[in-house]
Amino acid sequence: MITRTFSHLVLALIVFIWIVPFVALVSTSLRSETEAKTSGFWTAFTPTVLGHRFSTHDKGSTVEFIEMSGNIFDRLNGEKSGFLVSGEVQSILIKARIMNPDKPGKTKLIRKLVPAGEPFETRGGSLVFQSNGDFTWTFPEATAPKPKKLDVFINQDPIFGADAYIEVLFDNKNVPNALISSFIVTIPATIIPITIAAFAAYAFAWMQFPGRDWLFVLVVSLMVVPTQLAFLPILQGFSGIASWATALNAWLTDCEINDSCQVASKSFASLWITHTAFGLPLAIYLLRNYIVGLPKELLQSARIDGASHLQIFTRIIIPLSVPALASFSIFQFLWVWNDLIVALYIGPNNASDLVFPIRLQKQLGTFKDQLHLLNASAVISMIVPVIVFLSMQRYFIRGLLAGSVKGG
Amino acid sequence: MSLNRKLFGVAAFAALSSVCGAAQADVCDTPSALGDLGDFSGEVITIAGSMEGKDEEMLLNTVSCFEKATGAVVKYSGSRDFAALIVADLRSNNAPNIAIFPQPGLAADMAKEGHLTPLGDDLANWMANNYGAGSSWVDLGTYADANGNENFYGFAFKMDLKSLVWYSPEQFEDNGYEIPSTMEELIALSDQMVEDGNTPWCIGVESGNATGWTATDWMEDLMLRTTSPENYDRWVSNDLPFNSPEVLNAMEVYGQFSRNDDYVAGGASSVATTFFGDAPKGLFSSPASCLMHRQASFIPAFFPKKGEEVANGEADFFYFPPYASKELGNPVLGAGTLWTMTKDSPATQAFFNFMSEASAHEAWMSQGTFLTAHKAADLSAYATPALRKQGEILSNATTFRFDASDLMPGAIGAGAFWSEMTAFANGQDAQTTADNIQAAWDAIK
Secondary structure, eight states, rough: HHHHHHHEEEEEEEHHHHHHHHHHHHHHSSSHHHHHHHSSSGGGGSOEEEEEEEEEOOOOOOOEEEEEEEEHHHHHHTOOOOOOOEEEEEEEEEEEEEOOOTTTTTEEEEEEETTTOEEEEEEEEEEOOTTTTTEEEEEEEEEOOOEEEEEEEEEEEOOOOHHHHHHIIIIHHHHHHHHHHHHHHHHHHHHHHHHHHHHHHHHHHHOTTTTHHHHHHHHHHHGGOOOOHHHHHHHHHHHHHHHHHHHHHHSSSSGGHHHOOOOOOSHHHHHHHHHHHHHHHHHHHHHHHHTTTSSSHHHHHHHHTOOOHHHHHHIIHHHTTHHHHHHHHHHHHHHHHHHHHHHHHSSOSGGGOOOOHHHHHHHHHHTTTTHHOOOHHHHHHHHHHHHHHHHHHHHHHHHHTTTSSOOO | OOHHHHHHHHHHHHHHHHHHHEEEEEEEEOOOOOOOOOTTTTOEEEEEESSSSSHHHHHHHHHHHHHHHOOOOEEEETTTTTHHHHHHHTTTTTTSEEEEEEOHHHHHHHHTTTTOOOOOOHHHHHHHHTTHHHHHHHHHTEETTTSEEEEEEOEEEEEEOOOOOEEOOOOOOOHTTTSSSSHHHHHHHHHHHHHHTTOOOOOOOBBTTTTTHHHHHHHHHHHHSSSHHHHHHHEEEEESSSOOOOOOHHHHHHHHHHTTTTTTTTTTTGGGBTTEEETTGGGTTTOOOOOOEEEOTTTTGTTTTTTTTHHHTOOOEEEEOOOOTTTOOOOEEEEEEEEEEEEOOOOHHHHHHHHHHHHHHHHTTSSSSSSBTTSSSSGOOOOOOOHHHHHHHHHHHHHEEEOOOHHHHIIIIIIHHHHHHHHHTTTOOOHHHHHHHHHHHHHHH
């Protein structure tokens, strides 16, 4: 009983550790830019004291007055449509220079936090504000003062909104385009290797040919080749293929008329091939180990009934291997979906064809200061793998156990 | 899927180009007229560079003037990993037509490997005659090829002024501070701020795999203010070793700013981990976490309102002043991006002719964060008075020097100098830092 409680506690702790970054990401993406920038996500759910800067009135006004009144919240919110600041005004920070009593002839900076209801001097007038944001600025005689900017501390109510998502999805086509490109890359780059691997795995498991085991060892050992090491030769290869394709294109079609013969060496197809090549060793290894564990009697009786290899493969092996196929396709899907570096080096580099991780990286460059937008995009990019995972989860767990338990 | 994709792409492109179309009309309408560049209808020029975000937009707008004039199609791909990607592309025969190098060091390395096409003496002569301090710009773009022959490869376009200190006039007014006109006054002002309980400086050198470059800019500005321009040139070519007293002195002066916990917002230990684009935000936070920020002319793009602050008076800059006691005049530090031809084609050559037109410069000047040394470019084209003021600083300079780290070999200027200055920010002493950089330089000689 005690060990069980303990293991539950450990589990809860692990879940907590894993969930914190996710909560941080989602909550930041739903906050306003200023709040996300000035305070941590854990302060988002309770009223928090935050500093703002507001100006008493608009620049360039020459209207003379003795008394002016306004509201700090109106000044702060202005023309804004979302994320209106509300709460309780606590204090205003004022600074002034006075003669330094310790060092004659020198001045000293004093700073003071003025609470609500207490008047203070600024630009020759007296300004007083209330905690609901109303302020009045009175002068001994009619003047047209320059606007004054003041630091104000507000105990702010929590506020959330989906503005960042709307901006990311609808302001321009970058993120929607990246979503489409990512699907174009990911779906074939998952289906192609798993198809090839299923055939290969069947051959390695159930067909007799000389050198089978050595060939299998060779394929499996290819798993250790790091992708990064192979970029230059792969790119050179694609560039060679592209120039052949260009020549073929020029020979077969009349593309020379409008200069459209050029076949790009960095394309979606290059990504499919590269991801297939680097996904295959693991795919063959996983599927072969699963298929080899299927009951021998089943295949033998099928063969006695006169089934060919292809019939056995499509009628018996494939339906029985669904868990293994599904679990590998999740692996491959996630890996390709999240891949940045292969897409960066080998994928198309037109602005409209960039895959999601590259788009996110570009946003990091431009939006490093607009964390809420970056986070909104990151959440969008996470949704797809989460859906894929949840919908195939039961196969995934069975697939992980594949081969470990007899009859599983 | 593929058809849908294409349709979507076409629709997106059409929507995009119609949106841009409206904006481009004014950008291309420049004081100087664009000359005849020839007709290259349907030809595609590919450009690779490191500009992203707002810079990328402005580049595309400027390039659209070329597209309109010639009918060619320009495709730009920008990535923060440009330096790594371009090397792979060039070595694997996937070169774009034009590569925009932010660092001459890397361009020189690529020229040595034979990946760049010389732009020819005509263009070099043109630049020498038509750019302010023209011959130094030509030198900046001249490298040795695989056989050791010097050729002109890099066309400088889009310059940055580095010797600027950004501040908030409101904050200076509130605190009663004056703009310093000498380095002595600047240091006295910094001390005054500390005494008043303020923090004078925001400094951040983090920049992904280019971390440290902000610190090298500080070093270079201080080199120009503590020793002669001749020594600066000798330093760039390593005739004056990194661990010589002159260089060590400049590093110590930089240390007096950046390694002083009282001077730097967040303390000296935060310098290495603060993103350079986040550092200036301290000027505008409420309450302000610092009052001054030394950074190049491009930095307003990283301000909270993307540079609007400069236009509406919330932010301003002053010239990073020289020591009154050293009598070295008014030195100015700058840099420029270098446009190189990596795959020759007639349309690409026409593009370089386009860049030598005053109109191309004016098109970008009118959009902001673009300075030019082109003498024929109409100064009234500058988007803002702030840019014009930067132009004045440029013309009042008695000494103009290029960013030293850009001129040093790639392994130093984009390598050891950056990483060792980051180590310096993390507490490594000046002597060790200088010795390490010098050792790295000796190793590549």
